[in-house]
Amino acid sequence: MALKYSRQREAIKEFLSTRKDHPTADMVYTQVRKEFPNISLGTVYRNLTLLAETGEISRINVGDGIDHFDPDTSEHYHFQCKKCGCVQDLKLEHTGKTNELAAMQFDGEIMGSVTYFYGLCGKCKEARNS
Amino acid sequence: MALKYSRQREAIKEFLSTRKDHPTADMVYTQVRKEFPNISLGTVYRNLTLLAETGEISRINVGDGIDHFDPDTSEHYHFQCKKCGCVQDLKLEHTGKTNELAAMQFDGEIMGSVTYFYGLCGKCKEARNS
DNA sequence: AATAAAAATAATAATCGTTTTTATTTTTAA
DNA sequence: TTAAAAATAAAAACGATTATTATTTTTATT
Numbered sequence: 387m388a389l390k391y392s393r394q395r396e397a398i399k400e401f402l403s404t405r406k407d408h409p410t411a412d413m414v415y416t417q418v419r420k421e422f423p424n425i426s427l428g429t430v431y432r433n434l435t436l437l438a439e440t441g442e443i444s445r446i447n448v449g450d451g452i453d454h455f456d457p458d459t460s461e462h463y464h465f466q467c468k469k470c471g472c473v474q475d476l477k478l479e480h481t482g483k484t485n486e487l488a489a490m491q492f493d494g495e496i497m498g499s500v501t502y503f504y505g506l507c508g509k510c511k512e513a514r515n516s
Numbered sequence: 517m518a519l520k521y522s523r524q525r526e527a528i529k530e531f532l533s534t535r536k537d538h539p540t541a542d543m544v545y546t547q548v549r550k551e552f553p554n555i556s557l558g559t560v561y562r563n564l565t566l567l568a569e570t571g572e573i574s575r576i577n578v579g580d581g582i583d584h585f586d587p588d589t590s591e592h593y594h595f596q597c598k599k600c601g602c603v604q605d606l607k608l609e610h611t612g613k614t615n616e617l618a619a620m621q622f623d624g625e626i627m628g629s630v631t632y633f634y635g636l637c638g639k640c641k642e643a644r645n646s
Numbered sequence: 647a648a649t650a651a652a653a654a655t656a657a658t659a660a661t662c663g664t665t666t667t668t669a670t671t672t673t674t675a676a
Numbered sequence: 677t678t679a680a681a682a683a684t685a686a687a688a689a690c691g692a693t694t695a696t697t698a699t700t701t702t703t704a705t706t
Contacts, residue, residue, distance in 0.1 A: 390653050390702050411692080426656045431693065433654095449577050449630055451663090452692065467624065477621040484631070491607040493638035494597065500579055501614070501631040508623035520673050520682050541664080556685045561664060563683095581692090582663065 389440075395433045397421055399457075402443055408454040408464065408473035448473055448502045467507035469514075476503060519570070525563040527551055529587075532573055538584040538594065538603035578603055578632045597637035599644075606633060 397418050402409065409417075415430045434455055438445040444459045448466040454473050456464075463476040488496050506514065527548050532539065539547075545560045564585055568575040574589045578596040584603050586594075593606040618626050636644065 388653075392654055392701080394655075424656065426658090428657080428694075429655060435694095447577075447579050451581065463618065465618070465622070465624070465626070468627065474624075476618050478618050484633075488593065488595070488606050488608050488633050492595070494595070494604075494641050495636040496595070496633050497598065497635035499631060499633040501629060503614075503618050503626050503629040505627035506625040511623070511625050518682075522672080522683055524684075554685065556687090558665075558667095558686080559684060565665095 389436070392433070394418070394422055394425055394429055395436065397425075398430060398433050399437060399442060402437075402455055403457045405457065406475070408446060408448075408456050410452050410454055414455065446473075446502075447500060449504065463501060463503060465503040465505065465507070467510050468504055469506055469510040472507050474507065519566070522563070524548070524552055524555055524559050525566065527555075528560060528563050529567060529572060532567075532585055533587045535587065536605070538576060538578075538586050540582050540584055544585065576603075576632075577630060579634065593631060593633060595633040595635065595637070597640055598634055599636055599640040602637050604637065 398414055401414060401417050411427070411431050411434055414434065415425070415427050418430065419425055434443070434445070434453075437443045438455070441459060444456045446454045446456050446464055448454060448464050450466060450471065454464075458475070461480040463478050463480065465474045465476050466472070467474075484499050484501075488499070528544055531544060531547050541557070541561050541564055544564065545555070545557050548560065549555055564573070564575070564583075567573045568585070571589060574586045576584045576586050576594055578584060578594050580596060580601065584594075588605070591610040593608050593610065595604045595606050596602070597604075614629055614631075618629070
């Protein structure tokens, strides 16, 4: 094993485990800096990548060009609000059948797929109708 | 109408219409520059955005952090090879049912969704098995 | 406990895709 | 033909992320 303990990595993982809002690297940085004022943004990025590689967290893409991170590594869908940018989990069972479907008529090898949803979150929808 | 004709925009659209490989802005720039040696990268970006907004082309995200562009604006799925990065169309009918499904148990408004596939393309799969 | 190699860090610069700015040139309607 | 509106080229700026480097931590071994 070539992975050594680090207080910073633990703090990052600990912070993330408390969040359901799918923070970006910068949001993690801002928060963890309260406990480690000298932590570097590079350290945050490196550890988030490390944690994602070992499968302890997952990196998610919702099409805004910024990586978000999720302590819940089970397969599930995400939604991003086009107005406020918030990212939420969707209560929709992940089918997984899509991979097999796509394998038809394809000469390569499908390893996986990504699906995300977008629209207006509850709050922004409410705000618009008032 | 606030959209004026431009030779550059026509050249960009014309070039894109000949391609099935989903070029990036930079690929468009490199090619169109053969006809317009002084065209600026900013002009390419602005016109691709303009064409995507008017629905003449579509902007696609395959999770590599780079926007690709497609002259085919019909809804269909894309695949990207993790090895060589090529982007291909998938012959898989777009269901569209997913939006409705997601609307269940959600207090906001789902406007749409994006799905893309990844893995090894035919060539890279072949190369690996030899 | 002392040591030394391996890994992690902070600080910073660099990179990459993309957007913005600005002064100039094209387009187009009058 | 003229003048306003939009488009352009060139360049700087931007934001997210990665790479570099010298220093500090961790950890296995004396």
